[in-house]
Amino acid sequence: MRNIFLFIRRYSIFFFFLVLQVIALTLLFSYRKFHQAAFMGIANNVTGRLNEEYNSVELYFKLKQKNKELLEENNRLRNLLSSNFQLRDTSFTLVRDTAKIDSTGLVRRFISFPAQVVDNSTSRENNYIMINRGSNQGIKRDMGVVSPSGVVGTVVDVSTNYAVVMSLLHRLNKVSAAVKKTGESGTVEWDGKNPLYLTLREIPKSVKLQKGDSIVTSRYSDKFPPDMLIGTVESVHSESGSNFHTVKVRTANNFFNVQYVYVIENLDKEEQQNLKSAIRNP
């Protein structure tokens, strides 16, 4: 017994080192799996506030370009205004608290909230974006996030006033995508190397793809409305042993300077998921 105590005393620093390593690795692997760790909620609130201060300075350097992008978006939206068309289209309203079913029989499925990016990274293999909207402002996990130019990612962690978004530039991010002109759907992933390109898989070889074809979100996605731009085809790589293309996709969104985003809520998500889980555990 005495020898055991002597042994522990002698190697106490080594044991302390092991304890700290185990704590660190437990935090790391549990966060990777569930995107929730004991201290990250509080930490996100602190880092979020500092990042917001930093961002308020950084914002000035990007104002010119942001104005241009907003102008372009305004222009695009203006062109969609119902007054441009002869038959007045009253099927879409942008007010949250109207009835879910409007008078023309259309059912609203997606609704979006604006948010501002306070922290962003592109240089790592798993990149996250932090936005200044949290559970107090109606953000929940697994909501989709888009920018004026294209899809950005998925909400993975929410604190009271901030939310962490897993960007498309994340090894675990998989978005259901489709080829716009023919409609075949596949999955968009990132290989962790070049932040300008994504990889689209599971598109059958029967589809003839050309450089520049649009890749959009598919109709089967429960996070994003259909037909939102993800990127354009850069090159097609077909292995002879497989029935599917591996497509290199240039991202539509510029991840280096993303600043304003929209968080999209699927109003039917709960119902869809309940149905899905009912199948899984009969």
Add this chain to the structure above:
Amino acid sequence: MSELLKNSIRFVVFLFVQVYVLNNVPPLHQFVVPYLYFLYILWLPFNMNRFAILVVGFIFGLSLDAYTKTPGLHAAACVLIAYLRPFMVNLLMAKDTSEFNYVSPSAKSMGWAPYATYVFVLTLFHNFYLLFLEWLQFGNFLYFIGKVSATTAVSFLMIMIVEMLFPRKQRFRTNTA
């Protein structure tokens, strides 16, 4: 300035430089990630308790993790080099001057060659372990080795530049001090 105050300021400065400057550098190449923050641990005083070094390393790593949303990743790597640091110091300091006439490791207190070895070995350990933990998720061995060597080279270069740009004033400690 007392050592405690000096090191507390360094803690914040190294953290913010890593988070707001180096992490915002546009990626030069897929292999290159500029890491400098762990120089804080290499600069801690000689006479610090080994437990204290481990604790400081853990807290420092965890603070960076709060920004990069990878709880535990940098903390694990920091704890590793904090644990290995005393061994490196014992190995590299000449025995007859190992009464530690200076406060903390630097080119002046250890000599350029031993100091460069000290920095290089700990940088290698840090990057190897950090990138190894990242690599566990997705394996491509050549990519991993390439990234470790490129990142270590960049870190080492940056640390040497920092050493030359910001020479730390090191008083020779006498017995009366």
